Amino acid sequence: MSNIHGKAYALNTISPMQPWKTYILRLFFWFWGIYKPLGDGLKQLSFIHFARWVIVPRHGFPWLGEPQPKNDLRYDYLLFFSNFNGTWNQYIDAFSAVLYDGLNLIWRWSEKFPGSRPVTPFKNFIVRGQPETTYYYTAYPHATTNDVKAAHRVQAALQEFAKGSQGLPPDKFADAYLQFLMKVQGDLGETGEAPVGT
Amino acid sequence: MSRLDATDIQGFAVRGYNFPFARFLFLKILEGKKGRAWLGRLIAEITTGERWDHGKPKSTVNVAFTFKGLEALELPMASLMSFPVEFVQGMKARAPILVDKGRNAPEHWDVVWQGEVHAWVGIFAQGAAELDRRCLELLALEQETGGVENIGSQDAAALQINGQITSKEHFGYTDGFGNPEYLGMEKDSQPGQGKLTEDGKWTPLATGELLLEYADEAGELPVAPLPHLLANNGTFMVYRKLHQNVATFRRYLKEKGKLYPGGEEKLASKFIGRWRDGTPVELSPDKPDPAIMNDKNRNVNFTFGKDLEGTCCPIGAHIRRTNPRDAFGFNGRVINRRRISRRGMPYGPYSPEDQPGNDDGEHGVVFMAVNASIFRQFEFVQQQWIEYGNDARQGNDKDMLIGNHGGHGKFMIQGTDDPKNPPFLCGGLPNFVELRGGDYFFMPSITALRLIAEHAVDPR
Amino acid sequence: MPNKSGTIYGLTILSPIKHEGHIDTSHSLAIRKYLHKLPADGRGPFGKVSSTHMARLVVLDDVEYFGMPSCEDHLKSRYLIFESNFDGELETYLNDLATKASEEVHGIWQHCIGYPGVQNVPAFIAYMKRCQVETTFYFADVNDKTVEQTLVALQRQSAVASFIEKNQGKPPAELHRAFGEFWARLQKAPPPKPGSTPGKEFTDKLL
Numbered sequence: 001m002s003n004i005h006g007k008a009y010a011l012n013t014i015s016p017m018q019p020w021k022t023y024i025l026r027l028f029f030w031f032w033g034i035y036k037p038l039g040d041g042l043k044q045l046s047f048i049h050f051a052r053w054v055i056v057p058r059h060g061f062p063w064l065g066e067p068q069p070k071n072d073l074r075y076d077y078l079l080f081f082s083n084f085n086g087t088w089n090q091y092i093d094a095f096s097a098v099l100y101d102g103l104n105l106i107w108r109w110s111e112k113f114p115g116s117r118p119v120t121p122f123k124n125f126i127v128r129g130q131p132e133t134t135y136y137y138t139a140y141p142h143a144t145t146n147d148v149k150a151a152h153r154v155q156a157a158l159q160e161f162a163k164g165s166q167g168l169p170p171d172k173f174a175d176a177y178l179q180f181l182m183k184v185q186g187d188l189g190e191t192g193e194a195p196v197g198t
Numbered sequence: 199m200s201r202l203d204a205t206d207i208q209g210f211a212v213r214g215y216n217f218p219f220a221r222f223l224f225l226k227i228l229e230g231k232k233g234r235a236w237l238g239r240l241i242a243e244i245t246t247g248e249r250w251d252h253g254k255p256k257s258t259v260n261v262a263f264t265f266k267g268l269e270a271l272e273l274p275m276a277s278l279m280s281f282p283v284e285f286v287q288g289m290k291a292r293a294p295i296l297v298d299k300g301r302n303a304p305e306h307w308d309v310v311w312q313g314e315v316h317a318w319v320g321i322f323a324q325g326a327a328e329l330d331r332r333c334l335e336l337l338a339l340e341q342e343t344g345g346v347e348n349i350g351s352q353d354a355a356a357l358q359i360n361g362q363i364t365s366k367e368h369f370g371y372t373d374g375f376g377n378p379e380y381l382g383m384e385k386d387s388q389p390g391q392g393k394l395t396e397d398g399k400w401t402p403l404a405t406g407e408l409l410l411e412y413a414d415e416a417g418e419l420p421v422a423p424l425p426h427l428l429a430n431n432g433t434f435m436v437y438r439k440l441h442q443n444v445a446t447f448r449r450y451l452k453e454k455g456k457l458y459p460g461g462e463e464k465l466a467s468k469f470i471g472r473w474r475d476g477t478p479v480e481l482s483p484d485k486p487d488p489a490i491m492n493d494k495n496r497n498v499n500f501t502f503g504k505d506l507e508g509t510c511c512p513i514g515a516h517i518r519r520t521n522p523r524d525a526f527g528f529n530g531r532v533i534n535r536r537r538i539s540r541r542g543m544p545y546g547p548y549s550p551e552d553q554p555g556n557d558d559g560e561h562g563v564v565f566m567a568v569n570a571s572i573f574r575q576f577e578f579v580q581q582q583w584i585e586y587g588n589d590a591r592q593g594n595d596k597d598m599l600i601g602n603h604g605g606h607g608k609f610m611i612q613g614t615d616d617p618k619n620p621p622f623l624c625g626g627l628p629n630f631v632e633l634r635g636g637d638y639f640f641m642p643s644i645t646a647l648r649l650i651a652e653h654a655v656d657p658r
Numbered sequence: 659m660p661n662k663s664g665t666i667y668g669l670t671i672l673s674p675i676k677h678e679g680h681i682d683t684s685h686s687l688a689i690r691k692y693l694h695k696l697p698a699d700g701r702g703p704f705g706k707v708s709s710t711h712m713a714r715l716v717v718l719d720d721v722e723y724f725g726m727p728s729c730e731d732h733l734k735s736r737y738l739i740f741e742s743n744f745d746g747e748l749e750t751y752l753n754d755l756a757t758k759a760s761e762e763v764h765g766i767w768q769h770c771i772g773y774p775g776v777q778n779v780p781a782f783i784a785y786m787k788r789c790q791v792e793t794t795f796y797f798a799d800v801n802d803k804t805v806e807q808t809l810v811a812l813q814r815q816s817a818v819a820s821f822i823e824k825n826q827g828k829p830p831a832e833l834h835r836a837f838g839e840f841w842a843r844l845q846k847a848p849p850p851k852p853g854s855t856p857g858k859e860f861t862d863k864l865l
Contacts, residue, residue, distance in 0.1 A: 140711075
C-alpha cells in the first residue's frame with residue numbers, strides 16, 4: 001500500500017478553484033503565517049509530521065518550453081500534502097470534529113466543497129480528489145510525531161541528568177535519578193509497527 | 199428531541215439488566231422459511247426497553263443475528279449488501295485489525311466460534327431455577343417450529359463471594375461503571391457518563407451513538423442498512439468471550455506488589471484506574487473510599503485534565519485508555535464518537551482471593567458491547583486505544599490488563615517523589631486475558647424483527 | 659519564507675512527464691513501474707540522501723473533475739510530483755540527490771521533459787528549480803531537529819526505557835555504577851541508519 005510507510009500516511013489532495021477566489025485563500029494563509037491559530041490547532045492534534053498547502057495558479061504548472069504543449073486550464077489548483085499518523089478515517093474524523101472552522105476557511109473556495117461537517121460528504125470529497133502516492137519514504141517509520149517529540153524530551157532530560165549527576169555520591173545520585181525518572185516517565189512508550197490501516 | 203419509543207427497542211440495547219444469572223444460546227438457522235417462523239414466534243418473548251414500573255420480570259429474552267444469520271433468514275441481497283462492511287465480514291475476518299493474533303487468534307477459539315454462528319439469544323434471570331425454566335420454554339419453541347438448531351451455549355453469572363452476589367470480576371475488580379448516557383433514554387443519569395460541554399458540565403451523548411437512524415455526534419446518521427425500517431431502533435452488538443488467566447494475574451500482582459512501595463492494592467488500582475472496590479483513583483488516589491464509591495453522583499464524575507502527568511491515574515491505565523474524557527484536549531470532542539455501552543457478565547467459578555487461582559478452566563468475562571458503528575466505536579477503541587497507545591502518547595504500549603502482550607511490553611506508572619507513589623515500571627507483561635471467540639451481531643428493533651419474520655424486508 | 663519552517667525545508671517540484679507523440683502513457687507507466695521496484699526503506703534514494711525526513715513521489719495523470727456546475731479541466735501533460743521535507747538548504751539537497759542517489763534519480767527523472775541528466779550537477783539543479791512551485795503554507799510539527807538527531811533520540815528513548823526496567827529498585831551504589839556503564843556504551847553506539855527500525859533487540863544489546 002504505497003500511501004503508507006511505517007506509521008506515516010502520505011495524503012495528497014487536489015481541488016480546483018475559480019481564480020478570483022484564490023486571492024482570498026492566499027490572504028488567509030498569509031494571515032495564518034503571522035497569527036498562529038491554524039498551526040496551533042495542528043500542533044494540538046499532534047498527529048501530523050509535516051503538511052503543506054500549495055496553490056498552483058492556472059499558468060503555474062511548470063512549462064519548460066516547446067515542444068511541451070502549453071496548459072490551458074480554467075481553474076487554479078489547491079494541492080495539499082500531509083504526512084500524518086493514524087488511519088485515514090481517524091485523521092479526517094478528528095479534523096472534522098475539532099478543526100472544522102479552519103478546514104472550511106481553506107477549502108470553501110474549492111469547487112463543490114460540501115463543508116467539513118457532517119463528515120461523510122467531506123470524506124467523499126477528499127476521496128474524489130485524492131491521487132495515490134506512488135512512492136513514500138520516511139526516515140523513522142516506527143515513530144509517530146508523538147514518539148519523536150517524546151524521544152527529544154527524553155534525550156534532553158538524559159543529557160541534563162548525565163551532566164548534572166557527574167561526581168555525585170550514590171545517594172545524591174539516586175535522588176537526581178528519581179527527578180530524572182519523573183521528567184521522562186510519560187515519554188517512554190515503545191516504538192514499533194503501526195496498526196493495520198483501515 | 200422526542201422521547202424514544204421504548205416498546206420498539208430491545209431492552210438489552212438500552213440497559214444492563216443487572217440480573218445475576220444468564221445464558222447465551224448460539225443458533226444456526228437451518229432453513230429460511232422455518233427459521234422465520236421460529237423468529238415470528240420468538241417475538242412475543244422479547245423483552246423491550248420499557249421501564250419496569252410495575253415490577254421486574256423474572257427473566258428477559260433478546261435476540262441478535264450475524265450477517266450469516268440474516269443471510270440464512272433470506273433477507274434480500276440488496277439489503278444484506280447495505281450493511282457496514284465490518285459486520286458483513288464478521289469478527290473472525292477482522293482479526294488483523296483487532297490484533298487477535300497469537301494466543302487470541304481464531305485457531306485457539308472455542309469450537310463453536312470457529313464455525314458459523316447465526317443467532318444469539320440472550321436470557322437473563324433473577325434466579326438459576328428461573329433461568330432453566332425459561333430456557334426450556336425457548337427450547338420447546340425451537341422444537342415446535344424447527345428451522346433452527348442450538349450449536350452451543352454459554353452460561354454466565356455474577357460472581358458469588360462468601361455467598362453474596364457481587365459485581366466483581368475474576369481479578370477482583372468491581373465492574374460495571376462508566377456506561378455512557380444517551381439523549382432520549384429514560385435512564386437514571388449520572389454526572390460523568392455523557393460528554394463534556396464547553397463549560398465543563400456533563401450532557402448526554404447523541405442517540406445515534408447507540409441506535410441507528412438517529413443523529414450521531416458527527417451531526418449525521420450512522421451508516422445503516424436499507425430499508426429504514428430494518429435499521430430504525432436497531433444497534434450492533436460485539437460479543438467476545440474473554441478468558442482470564444487468574445493465576446498469572448495474581449502471581450504478577452504479588453511479585454510486583456512486593457517491589458512497589460505503595461503496596462499490592464495500590465498497584466492493582468494503578469493498573470485500572472479504580473481501586474478494587476470501584477473507587478476511582480482520580481478522586482481518591484491514596485485509598486479506596488466507600489463514600490465516593492457508593493455515591494452515584496461521584497463515582498463516575500471525574501476528568502483527567504488536572505492529571506495530565508498521570509501521577510494520580512497512570513496515563514495508560516485501563517479506564518483512562520477506554521474513556522479518555524478530556525485527556526486529549528479539545529474538551530473531549532475528539533473522543534465523543536468512540537464510546538461504547540458494555541453489557542458483559544463474568545462466567546465460571548470464582549477462586550477465593552487467598553488462593554493462587556487457575557489459568558486453566560472455564561472462567562472469565564463474556565464481553566458484550568452495543569454501539570451504532572462497530573468500525574468507528576468498538577474496533578477503534580480496540581485497535582487504537584487497547585492494542586496501541588499513540589493517542590495517549592504511549593507509543594506502541596498496550597492496555598496493561600487486556601492487551602495482547604505475548605510476554606513483552608510494559609506498563610509505566612507515573613509517580614512523584616512521594617515514596618508511596620513513585621514512578622514504577624511493570625515489564626514482561628504476559629497475556630492476562632485471552633480471547634476464546636465471538637462475533638458481530640445486529641440487534642433489530644421489534645418492528646424490524648417482524649419485518650424479517652414476515653419476509654417483508656424490501657430495500658427500496 | 660513559506661518554503662521553510664525552522665530548519666526544515668518543504669520542497670515541492672512538479673516535473674512534466676514526457677509524451678511519446680500522442681501516446682503518452684508509456685513514460686508515466688515506466689515511472690510507476692520503476693518506483694514500484696525501488697525499496698522504500700533506507701536502501702532507497704532518500705535513505706542515501708539522509709537529510710530527508712519524509713519524501714513522496716506522485717504520478718499525477720490529470721486534475722480532477724468534481725461535477726456540474728464546474729467545468730471539465732485537463733492538463734496537457736502528466737506531472738511527477740516530488741514532495742520532500744529535509745534539513746538544510748535547497749542547493750545542497752539537490753546536489754546530494756544528483757551525487758548520492760544518481761542512479762535512482764536518473765531512473766525516475768529520465769522520463770521527464772527537459773531533464774538534463776545527473777552528470778552535469780549545476781544543470782540538474784537548475785532544471786529542478788525550474789520545476790519548483792512555491793509552498794503557500796508549510797507546517798512542521800518538529801521543525802528544529804535533524805534526521806540524525808531524531809534517530810539518535812529515538813534510540814536513546816528506547817535504551818532509557820530498558821535501563822529503567824532493568825535497574826528498578828536497585829540500591830544507589832549499584833544504580834550509580836550501572837548508569838555509568840550505560841552512559842559509556844551509549845556514547846559508543848553508532849547512530850541508527852535512516853529508514854531503518856532499530857527495535858528493542860538493538861537497545862537490549864546496549865545493556
